[in-house]
Amino acid sequence: MPPELSQREAQLIRAVARRGPAMLEDLRRWVAIPTGMNHTPGLDELRGIVTSRLEALGARTTLVPGEPAPDWLYGGPSADEPVPPTAVCARLRDSCASRVLLASHLDTVFAPDDPFAQLSVAPDGATATGPGCVDMKGGIVVAVHALEALEEVGIDCSWSYLLNSDEERGSHHSAAALAAQAKQHDVGLATEPALAQGELAIARKGSGQFRIDAHGRAAHVGRAFSEGVSAVYALARAIVEVERLAAGPPAHTVSVGPLVGGEAINIVPERACCWGNARYDDAEEEALIARALDALATDEEALPRVVVRRCFSRPPKPATPATLALAELARAQAEALGQALPFARTGGVCDGNNLQAAGLPTIDTLGVRGGGLHTRSEWIELASLVERAQLLALLLAQLAEAPLTVA
Template identity: 40%
Template sequence: MVVSPETGLRYVERAAVERTAAAPSLERTCRWAAVNSGTGNLSGLSTVAQQLADAFSTLPGDVRLVPPAPAERVREDGTVVALDHGHHLHLSVRPQATRRLLLTGHMDTVYPVDHPFQTITDRGDGTINGPGVADMKGGLAVMLAALEAVEAAGSAIGYDVVINSDEETGSFSSSALIEQAARGKLAALTYEPALPDGTLAGARSGTGNFSIVVRGRAAHAGRNPENGRNAVTAAAALTIMLEQAKGPRLAVNPARIDGGGPNNVVPDLAVLRVNFRPKDAAEIARARAAIDAAVAEIAATRDVRIAVHGGFNRPPKPIDPGAARLFETVRVAGADLGLAIAWRDTGGVCDGNNIAAAGTPVIDTMGVRGGAIHSSDEFLIVDSLAERAALSAITILRLAENGL
């Protein structure tokens, strides 16, 4: 191995670093972020998907725009309807390679087409402010710059790229695509933003989202209330029971109750929305048991019908031995670049949860350094575009040569 005496990097790695620094990552980020791609904006998602397909077509392999899998949601009136999503991008490079990686990101943002936050602003302090610049149009630019540098280095590693259009709402129409792409991979890198100081996410809690439809019986609130079955109070009682399941390793957040009507009518419909955050598989089982028990008790004692919709769409992501080895690879690559790479556990979730559940070691915050995501103050630290692209490129080159 030929090593540069100045940095501890091999010369081929130094060349990769130089190439990532020269990539038009800021221009790409601003171009992609200028198009609103809120999860529900199918027109904007279509535009961004084509922009990304054109950009990633400079890599070898075939770029496909994959139709979304069926997904559904529960409306405020308790009916279940199909939920439309945009297409997902899938690129496969050297599928017969001995060592293969998965790189994932998302093109959607949390800002709908009518949101007031639509403009990119250069703050003059080394950051830009704009919708999705950190989460994660900047991350997609980092991914592309890193892969271009890896290709220029002549690496023979194989990889799949999946960029979905529905990550911000749970990846319901793309989770099967991600799971399939993750199987058999040596490791995976996902381009969610790191914290402003560069800290990465370690272990993650899982998440489960439920819409629980309670159907009672309407009656006149003054003349014959005893003939009614109040769905709102039943949903409220269900809320209290479910909240009692929370513990040190299970967060429970009843977020909303839809239902009710005129004051003189006993309401016959309510929809409870509740989120669970389990830290391990045992807590998923405990949460499911709590839901079943609460539903059975409230249905029996209040004479209402209850239907439970939803599930645990993001399994918990532990740091297992494979993930620990991958973190060490990234840490050493960072050290050779003069970066101190640290990580800490988080209650947030992303596609990294699903990748880990497929048995593939993953680091899911390989994107830019930034912050205030999901708000109008979202920002990206511009220098981190080249910095994080270099970190990815060195990590990929070393995985190609040494494995995990």
């Protein structure tokens, strides 16, 4: 039997329900702010709007300077690109049972001049499309309104809200802030969108990026072919070894692409490189993949020379007893609301990986339902704005009253 709502909890749920029109309006406004491709003006604008709302609840905002990211990452920062800060809005209370860290990201994947730039509501009012509507501006709307509803009905909670601006690019700038905040809280709740069928992710693979550079010797293909050393051939041999690693046995999730090499068809290529991504279930598999990649490198004096660089920045997020206890607590609140909350595992990664790796039990798909992430058909199920805000508000109220119990 699902637990029954207390009178105060029912009051909280009604308060969230009344916010439906305001939530849609916030989503419309926030989706229209371009926050992709490290677009500083848009990120600053949205960060300012959200932190102001949280400060109105009594939170104190700290901007944590970002850390530099490796410059060899694919799509990584250029030398003159600004490093965005991470905002931490804290309203901690000693009287509450749990210190909760909420986490969301402001950034999306669409360029500021992309024509996919506004929220468009379907004629039946059930869904809408727009850049970042589900990943994850809808999740930010959910969290802000849940906190405001708790304040409205007088339920005191102890929370901090971390808003970073580089999650879509790997959270390299905000990694230190995520780890530091994880150590200061008891529970982590992130508003990444729900999985495809509305599931709560209870386990995630880890993720790492790598780059393989091959250096050869240029020569004219017609006049001095034998004097050349092809970097493309050397890179191709390395890629074949990566493919063998992926194929197994046992098989591993390792992908290569994109790649570049050579300058002209009549020149033996002097340089070539490729980028790749690896996914792994645990530290043992992570180490195995790392060793296999490192083994592709040659001595500095070799010709051709192969250089391997890697950055395994998202640790695996296993279903620990504490994570499962938190997920079950969330499911109990969902059932009290008449909502289903199935569990699932995913190969996707997010800031929840980093938070849990730093010691914080975290569930990270408490955001809205929808689909088409990172595409120009990204869509949101609009009813999930209120439903997920009710779930989050109820979960925060429970954690304020009693600490997480792990069997």
